[in-house]
Amino acid sequence: MQTEHTVLLVTLDPSVRAAVSAALGADPDYRLIVLDSPKGAAQRLNEVQAHLIVCDADLIQDSADNVLIDARISHPHVGRILVGAPGDADRCADLARRAAVYLYTLKPVQQDLIRLVAKRALELSELSRRHRVLSRELKISMDDDIFSEANEFSVKGGWSQFEKLVYVSAKMADLSVEAKQAAGTELPVLIQGETGTGKELLARAIHYNSNRMNSPMHVQNCGGVSDETLHSELFGHVRGAFTGAIADRLGLFRAADGGTVFLDEISEISPSFQVSLLRFLQEGEVKPLGSDVLQHADVRIIAASNRPLRELVEKGAFRRDLYYRLKGFELHIPALRDRPEDIPALTQFFIEKYAGVVGRRVVGITQDALAKLEAYDYPGNVRELETEIRRMVAIAEQGGYIAARHLSSVFAHVRARSDDAIELPADCGNLKEMVEALEKRVVSSSLQRNHWNQSRAAEELGLSRVGLANKIKRYGLQDA
Ligand SMILES: Nc1ncnc2c1ncn2[C@@H]1O[C@H](COP(=O)(O)OP(=O)(O)OP(=O)(O)O)[C@@H](O)[C@H]1O
Ligand SMILES: [Mg+2]
Structure with a gap:
């Protein structure tokens, strides 16, 4: 302080x-x-x-x-x-x-x-500053995660936690170490990862582990927002700067002075806004819309993207100099399917969290339900798992277990990993028949894993879409 x-x-x-x-x-x-x-x-x-x-x-x-x-x-x-x-x-x-x-x-x-x-x-x-920070924080947590208070849980399972991020995997443990290092510096941080992997949670963890923890962290989503709105949200405006600007607006960069601004979906900003942001990162100065007075703002930027920025830079869709500025630290949160060992810990964590919220006593989860949760590929990552558990806790019987029958329909076709172990057909036949039987199993299991999304299955199998369609026809495979 x-x-x-x-x-x-x-x-x-x-x-x-x-x-x-x-x-x-x-x-x-x-x-x-x-x-x-x-x-x-x-x-x-x-x-x-x-x-x-x-x-x-x-x-x-x-x-x-x-x-x-x-x-x-x-x-x-x-x-x-x-x-x-x-x-x-x-x-x-x-x-x-x-x-x-x-x-x-x-x-x-x-x-x-x-x-x-x-x-x-x-x-x-100081009181009014704290009030501002808290109201802002409260508003954010009310919008984004109304149950965040329920995180005052006792850690029973054998999982680790970095602020609100729960994990057991080595990948997440390494990432937490890197994030703590980043938190100790003043450098901008770029967080990449698929949707629902916990980018915002990680950004908050970094902010609360940095010297700026007593100042606010403000969040701005940059996707689907016009340049003018983005400019006035971040840099502020003076009264009359545009139609509807009836009062001065401070802008998040100055409102977060001494703190952090989290820019979500950074890949979506226009080329002209990329220039404005680059200038801010270089000079630390903001010019509100409609004003020609430069003002200073001391904020740390944490940006996030679920589209790989490096590829956008290669394609010329994102400025290289801005990319280099933003990635003081570049952190990548792996998809949940690439760290399945986190699934049981997260499941347990969410069961406790939501059982507490809805006041329902749930004893645990059955082996087969957990096996199905572990085998799924989670295009929506942790958010999707969280939503699933929340729903299951709500419909589970009081004092009972969460069982496979509580799972939603997307899990119906999921086969637990142990079922996937491909065995050779018992009545072996000749080599050609064995290979075909095996191929049928492999193709069918990939299609199920990908919910019959043929493009994804084809990619996973290293086949063209036409090649996959031929195999489906040949083996008479059908979506169950
Ligand atoms: N490791 C984790 N431990 C506990 N909860 C997690 C974890 N990862 C994600 N979550 C939860 O998953 C949900 C999504 O997280 P978050 O909003 O941070 O993801 P995101 O990567 O920013 O997603 P998007 O790209 O869609 O904006 C939140 O409810 C968050 O609490
Ligand atoms: Mg997010």
Whole structure:
């Protein structure tokens, strides 16, 4: 946690300067920056991460000078204090009201009061920052995974966990080590993997293991979003920048200042937005739509894609320089079918999770049901397994086992792996007949595994689609 707080003091009055310096200047918790004009202060606000601004009302002649009003909109989490001359009390009260300052005080400035008020104003801005982080986090978890709270489970099974990621496989263990290393750096991270493999979960795990854990992680899905929307979501906009822009918008990059922005489906951004993002990654500066003021944002980018970016780069569909920028660390989450040893652990984990949620006591899962779950190829990866278990838990009998009869229809054709072991026909016949019998078994089992998706089965078998169709016809195979 950062302990030093940056205070901007805007005054030309030596007595105010002396009092505030005496109150805060010697305290190592504060870094005092003294400025002689509201304009200078407005500029400084964009350059440093300030926590408090103390402004002398004498320097505010008109609304253009009122840095406190501007700060209220552009830097809502910076505490604001106004100092005024006693003869000017009415105007000060009015200024204070318009800028919603934490406090206004009249000269001569009391050191004790400044010290106390500075402390309270900082506490308030910290509380409002935490409130922002939590509301945002809550909203995300409510949208994405309403049961995430149920993860307060006791780990009974022999599985490992990296934050909310559950695994036993060596592949996932290696990946977690790499992800922890990535978390310890400030480099951008690119997470690739098929849909439902846990890319967002991994991004959160990285954020919560990084130095940025006390600041927010904001999520932006880049798929199916127009450039203009994406620009205003990420970089912000000023009022009137486009039809419907009725108020200033901060943008996620600045809202997540000090934290992380997770850009999902990064492969989908347009060539022109690729340029904007590259510029941001290079300069760390954002220019809201409709504004020509550059502002600084200190965020770490974690991007995810379920389309292989390298291939898109080779095809010229994604900028190579942006790809290299994004992949400070490149993490690949393997598909669930490539780490079947995770299936029993995940199954157990999800049973506990959803049994807790729906208040149902489930004793466990039968061997044959688990064997079927293990043999399936999960095009939807962990999400698909999770949905299946959630459904099964809901329909299982109270106090009973989850059994094969609770499985949904996609599992009907799945044959447990042990059934797949191909035996030679007993009445052997000649070599040609044996080979054909074997071929029929191999082709049929591949078709079942792929739910009769002939393109996928053909690919798996190394056949052309026509070649596969011929074999289906020859052996009279049918979808059961
Ligand atoms: N290893 C895991 N342990 C526990 N839950 C997991 C794991 N992997 C994925 N999940 C769960 O699977 C679901 C999908 O995960 P997530 O949204 O992170 O996937 P994704 O790769 O971002 O998917 P998409 O590409 O479709 O956006 C979530 O409900 C998540 O909690
Ligand atoms: Mg996702």
